[in-house]
Amino acid sequence: MGIKKNKLVFAVLICLSAFMSVTYFSCEKTGTPAFCDGIRCNNGGSCLKGQCQCPPGYEDSSCATISATKYLGRWNVHQTVIGSDTTYASGLFMDYSIDLVPTATPTTFFVNNFLNDNEFNKLVCTINPTNTFAFVMDTTTNAAMRFKPIHFWGGNGTISLGYFPSGDKHQALDTINAKFVYQFINRMGNWQVDSLQWVLTNHLVD
DSSP: OHHHHHHHHHHHHHHHHHHHHHHHHHHHHHSOOOTTTTOOOOTTOEEETTEEEOOTTEESTTSOEEGGGGGOEEEEEEEEEEEESSGGGTTOEEEEEEEEEEOSSTTEEEEESGGGOTTOOOEEEEEOSSOTTEEEEOSOOOHHHHHTTEEEEEEEEEEEOOBOTTSOBOGGGOEEEEEEEEEEEOTTSSEEEEEEEEEEEEGGGO
16 A cells, blocks of 8 residues: 555656646746847947947947947046145136047047147056946057157046937037146256146037
């Protein structure tokens, strides 16, 4: 009697196991399509759970936009000395224009006409890989800046994009804020260190 009961239990377990297997595979076959079906990620991006994961330097829903693009163009500069080791310099300001131009990589851009000098070009800015609305100003300077001489100690900044009340992009309202430090020979022939602040408005407002 015990043997027959054991055989019955074993048979039930076998049947239950087979039923669960059929149910499992049936769910696999009739389930919803993969999240990434039909999604195309450009420039080496990959899809994860229905969203493109973009490599550094690219963004948007399909990784088609170069991160540096939002920075490029001509900008009006309001430059203020916010700190100096020379008393008279603090608070001085000037207005001029700079050009932010593309480099060979999607994660950087150049500043031309730096400090309102048309020989101070190709100052490199590197975009933050995890927050493309922030950047770092590289300490590397060109030959003209070194000849002056100017020692650039670097800085950083952020961009804020403008929008119409409707939510559409309004490029003319874009702004960039940055701070940096540099050392130079002043009019008295002494080394001077200034901390500067930039408030940039898009040249499109003119």
